[in-house]
Amino acid sequence: xxxxxxxxxxxxxxxxxxxxxxxxxxxxxxxxxxxxxxxxxxxxxxxxxxxxxxxxxxxxxxxxxxxxxxxxxxxxxxxxxxxxxxxxxxxxxxxxxxxxxxxxxxxxxxxxxxxxxxxxxxxxxxxxxxxxxxxxxxxxxxxxxxxxxxxxxxxxx
Amino acid sequence: xxxxxxxxxxxxxxxxxxxxxxxxxxxxxxxxxxxxxxxxxxxxxxxxxxxxxxxxxxxxxxxxxxxxxxxxxxxxxxxxxxxxxxxxxxxxxxxxxxxxxxxxxxxxxxxxxxxxxxxxxxxxxxxxxxxxxxxxxxxxxxxxxxxxxxxxxxxxxxxxxxxxxxxxxxxxxxxxxxxxxxxxxxxxxxxxxxxxxxxxxxxxxxxxxxxxxxxxxxxxxxxxxxxxxxxxxxxxxxxxxxxxxxxxxxxxxxxxxxxxxxxxxxxxxxxxxxxxxxxxxxxxxxxxxxxxxxxxxxxxxxxxxxxxxxxxxxxxxxxxxxxxxxxxxxxxxxxxxxxxxxxxxxxxxxxxxxxxxxxxxxxxxxxxxxxxxxxxxxxxxxxxxxxxxxxxxxxxxxxxxxxxxxxxxxxxxxxxxxxxxxxxxxxxxxxxxxxxxxxxxxxxxxxxxx
Numbered sequence: 001x002x003x004x005x006x007x008x009x010x011x012x013x014x015x016x017x018x019x020x021x022x023x024x025x026x027x028x029x030x031x032x033x034x035x036x037x038x039x040x041x042x043x044x045x046x047x048x049x050x051x052x053x054x055x056x057x058x059x060x061x062x063x064x065x066x067x068x069x070x071x072x073x074x075x076x077x078x079x080x081x082x083x084x085x086x087x088x089x090x091x092x093x094x095x096x097x098x099x100x101x102x103x104x105x106x107x108x109x110x111x112x113x114x115x116x117x118x119x120x121x122x123x124x125x126x127x128x129x130x131x132x133x134x135x136x137x138x139x140x141x142x143x144x145x146x147x148x149x150x151x152x153x154x155x156x157x
Numbered sequence: 158x159x160x161x162x163x164x165x166x167x168x169x170x171x172x173x174x175x176x177x178x179x180x181x182x183x184x185x186x187x188x189x190x191x192x193x194x195x196x197x198x199x200x201x202x203x204x205x206x207x208x209x210x211x212x213x214x215x216x217x218x219x220x221x222x223x224x225x226x227x228x229x230x231x232x233x234x235x236x237x238x239x240x241x242x243x244x245x246x247x248x249x250x251x252x253x254x255x256x257x258x259x260x261x262x263x264x265x266x267x268x269x270x271x272x273x274x275x276x277x278x279x280x281x282x283x284x285x286x287x288x289x290x291x292x293x294x295x296x297x298x299x300x301x302x303x304x305x306x307x308x309x310x311x312x313x314x315x316x317x318x319x320x321x322x323x324x325x326x327x328x329x330x331x332x333x334x335x336x337x338x339x340x341x342x343x344x345x346x347x348x349x350x351x352x353x354x355x356x357x358x359x360x361x362x363x364x365x366x367x368x369x370x371x372x373x374x375x376x377x378x379x380x381x382x383x384x385x386x387x388x389x390x391x392x393x394x395x396x397x398x399x400x401x402x403x404x405x406x407x408x409x410x411x412x413x414x415x416x417x418x419x420x421x422x423x424x425x426x427x428x429x430x431x432x433x434x435x436x437x438x439x440x441x442x443x444x445x446x447x448x449x450x451x452x453x454x455x456x457x458x459x460x461x462x463x464x465x466x467x468x469x470x471x472x473x474x475x476x477x478x479x480x481x482x483x484x485x486x487x488x489x490x491x492x493x494x495x496x497x498x499x500x501x502x503x504x505x506x507x508x509x510x511x512x513x514x515x516x517x518x519x520x521x522x523x524x525x526x527x528x529x530x531x532x533x534x535x536x537x538x539x540x541x542x543x544x545x546x547x548x549x550x551x552x553x554x555x556x557x558x559x560x561x562x563x564x565x566x567x568x569x570x571x572x573x574x575x576x577x578x579x580x581x582x583x584x585x586x587x588x589x590x591x592x593x594x595x596x597x598x599x600x601x602x603x604x605x606x607x
Contacts, residue, residue, distance in 0.1 A: 143607075144494040144585040148450055149593060152324075153385050153424040 001044065002086075002124045009040040011075055011082055021048065022072040023060035031056045037103060038073060046073065046088060046122040049103040053117035061090045061120065070125055083130040088122040095119070162521035164528055168572045170565055175516035180556035185212065185272050186287055192560050199564055202260050203602045205293060207563040209274055209285065210541045210597065211503075213241050213267025217277040221248055230300045232264070233315045234360060236329040236391060238351040239597070240266040241273075243546050245358060252320060253596035254283070254295040259605075261322055261596035262295070265543060271557075298323050302381045308373035313361050318374045322594030324386040326378055330366050330410055331403075334393030336470030342549075343457060344467045344511060345504050348393055350547025368413045375417035375426070388414055389592060391431040391453075396474040400433050404443065407432060411447035429453055429497070429591050434475050434483040440490050451591045453497035453538060454484040458504050459526025466511050467504060485533050493534030493579065494587035500526070502566055502598060503542030506558035507550055516562045524569045532577040534587050537570060540597035563599065571603040580607070 004012070011017050019038040023031050033056075038048040050058050061071065073086040094100050095118030103119050129135070140146045165171040173195060178188065189208055193201055216224070231249035238244065244266060253261050254276070267273035275286045276295065284291040304315040321327025336342045337349040355362040378385060390410060395403040411428050418426030430443070431453040443449045457471070458464050464477040471480065487496045505519035506512045513519035527537050541563065544551050580586035589595075589604040 142580070142583075142586060143590065144579070144587055145492075145590045148425075148427045148495075149387055149590040151386060151424075152383050153418060153426055154379050154382050154422045156382075 002127045003043045004040055004046070004124060004127070005043075007082070008084065008086075008127065009043065011077055011084065012038060012040040012046060014077060014079075016079055017075050017077040017082075019048075020074045021057060022074070023057050024064065024069065025056070025060050026063065031060055033057055035073075037107065038075075041099070041121070044123060046086065046124060047099065047103070047119050048122075049107055049119050050093075050117045051107070051111075051114055058117060065090060071122065073122070074130075081131075085128040085130050086122075086124050087126040087128075088124045090120050091123045092121045093118050094121065160515075160518065162517050164524040164569065165517060165521050165565075168524070168569050168576075170520075170569055170572075171517075175520070175561045175565060176559065177514065177516055178559040178561070180559070181270075181272065185274070186290075188560050189287070192564055195561070196564050196568065199568055200258075200602070200606065202256050202258050202293065203567065203599050204560070204564055205285070206256070206260050206262050206602065207541070207567065207599055208560050209262050210265060210543075210599075211557045211560060211563065212271050213265040213273040214276050214285070215267060215269075215273045216250075217275060220276050220278050220283060223278060223283075224251060224297065225249055227300060227305075229297045230304065230320050231315075233313075233319050234351065234355045234362065235316065235319045235327070236332065236351075237347055237543070238354065238545050238547070239263060239543055241271050241544060241546075242266055242268045243354060245354075251297045253322065254285075254297055255323075256293050256295060260602050261594055263596040301378060301384065303374060303377040306377055308370040310367070310370055312363075312366075312370045314374045314377060316361055316363065317366050317370045318378070321389055322596060324384060325592075325594050326375065326385055326388045328366075328371065328388065328390045328410070328414075329392045330371070330390065330406065331364065331392040331395070332362075333364050334470075335395045335397065337393075339470070339473075341470035341473060343470065344507065344549040345501055345542055345545075347545035347547035347551070351545075354547070368409055371410060372413050372417045375414050376421045379418055379422045379424070379426075386427075387591075387593075388426055388428045389431075390428065394433055394470065394474075396433065396470070400435055400439070400474075403432070404435065404439055407449075408443060408447040411443075411449050415448055427451070431455060431497075431499070433471070434480040436483065437486060437490070440483075440487055444490055449491075451491055451495040451497065452487055453499050453592070454480065454487065455499040455539070456480050456484065456526070457499075457501050457539075458523075459500070460505070460513075460522045463505070463507075463510075463512060463522075467507065481529075484530070484535065488534050493585070494536060495591060496534075497536045497538040497591060498526075498530040499539035500537065501539055501542045502563060503558050506562055507542075508553060508555050511550070516559060516565070519558070520562060520565045520569060523566055524573065527570050528573050528577065531570075531573050531587070534579065536587055536589055536591055537600060538589065538592050538595065538598070539600070540595070541599075543597075567599045567603055570600060571607065574604075574607055578607075 232252040332352040427450040429451040
């Protein structure tokens with residue numbers, strides 16, 4: 001299990017952060033959607049409110065729940081140019097109680113007609129900084145000599 | 158009792174015993190499907206590439222006519238002919254084509270007896286077909302901007318340096334190999350035959366190129382933005398004077414290429430040179446005097462006895478054991494991942510006594526060598542065996558090995574890199590950065606999924 005840093009928690013809570021959730025279907029096909037309600041509850045828990053009980057994301061998570069198959073969350077914030085991917089396990093679905101109430105208040109403040117299914121709690125398993133410079137450095141450490149052999153030559157703007 | 162194959166067993170490839178199918182015994186489609194079913198872990202485009210390299214292609218008239226457009230790059234016949242038949246017609250053929258996943262495939266023209274694939278136009282797009290069934294869409298690269306320009310001495314630039322792959326400048330400064338003078342050329346090689354053929358055909362062609370011309374080509378080529386990444390030098394061997402003549406020219410050539418890159422682009426241009434297994438002092442000189450980035454020492458075939466039979470020139474002037482020893486030692490000079498040990502995949506199955514009769518025995522032998530090199534941080538490169546006119550093997554009627562040989566070998570090499578390439582230990586994996594684009598073999602394709 002991976003723990004969310006303070007920076008990650010702020011990023012998740014920031015309403016300006018673009019947040020997507022990717023699940024996979026029976027054939028392994030990816031299904032990616034925006035989930036603006038994605039947020040951090042604490043350093044071990046990410047949560048979002050699923051608005052539609054019968055939607056593809058919900059069915060995919062349910063289908064994969066027993067096998068513990070991970071979902072993927074992508075975050076991008078243009079203000080501070082932060083970009084992360086979090087792979088995590090959807091561990092628990094709640095549709096009552098204080099967490100549910102907190103989410104539903106927020107949802108109804110923008111979508112008063114919504115009848116949400118519940119809240120998925122996601123335990124982070126892996127956090128990947130997707131910043132280009134960082135990823136490039138990592139790949140250059142993983143596979144040798146890329147700086148020598150993989151650079152385009154010639155003048156650049 | 159079944160023979161044991163140690164490396165195949167270690168890599169989990171021994172259980173599925175290979176079938177020793179003679180060329181032509183099984184239909185094209187049947188063999189391809191059989192191998193795709195038997196090795197589901199191998200990406201299908203890679204299997205198709207291996208088979209297209211083995212069988213070659215033939216073009217329909219409409220496809221060929223379309224490709225005469227000078228928008229496309231055309232092969233200037235430098236180095237080997239590559240084809241399974243003499244290309245004596247006037248039409249031009251691109252060096253390679255590209256599948257939709259980016260896999261590069263060499264364009265090898267083949268006679269009907271090889272039962273080649275067909276390239277045709279369907280709805281204005283190029284496709285590779287098998288018995289009229291479209292298998293894969295293919296694309297051709299744009300002609301480099303420098304190709305039809307001339308150097309200050311009037312030489313056509315594409316003959317000085319070809320477009321070996323989309324981002325690779327490919328020099329072949331000498332298209333004569335001195336081993337041919339003594340009849341000691343490698344048995345699969347057509348180099349001098351091809352040179353004579355091109356000259357007989359009256360094509361613009363020279364045996365040896367000059368340094369000033371090389372400078373002009375690099376200077377001109379690098380003006381094209383976002384195109385070139387690396388440079389490759391290959392060509393015939395010159396063992397005279399303990400390879401000193403060849404080495405002196407190579408040092409000057411590398412310096413020339415690098416100077417041109419610096420002058421036009423202020424860039425370090427990485428150069429890989431194929432050269433004989435020189436002694437330690439010579440290897441150091443190449444690096445220190447020329448600034449060479451990587452060396453390729455082509456051992457061609459791992460089995461000692463087969464090497465002696467297939468590469469009598471290399472055996473006479475260096476010898477198999479010393480070749481291997483010097484290749485391993487070169488890592489201390491050039492670093493992990495910057496030394497290539499290259500071979501001719503397929504030559505292991507040349508007609509006996511030159512090769513093995515049994516696919517598994519041949520693959521196992523090759524993989525023994527790959528394991529030795531990879532565990533020392535050496536990259537395996539090379540080009541799949543083509544039975545080319547003018548080569549000894551062509552003259553004795555050799556035919557390519559079964560498709561299964563190539564697929565099993567490719568999977569084995571891939572697994573050896575995973576195990577011994579340095580990835581597991583996190584010390585930086587070695588795999589073909591040094592020659593990352595190779596339309597004549599499948600090793601760079603498997604590198605892409607490593």
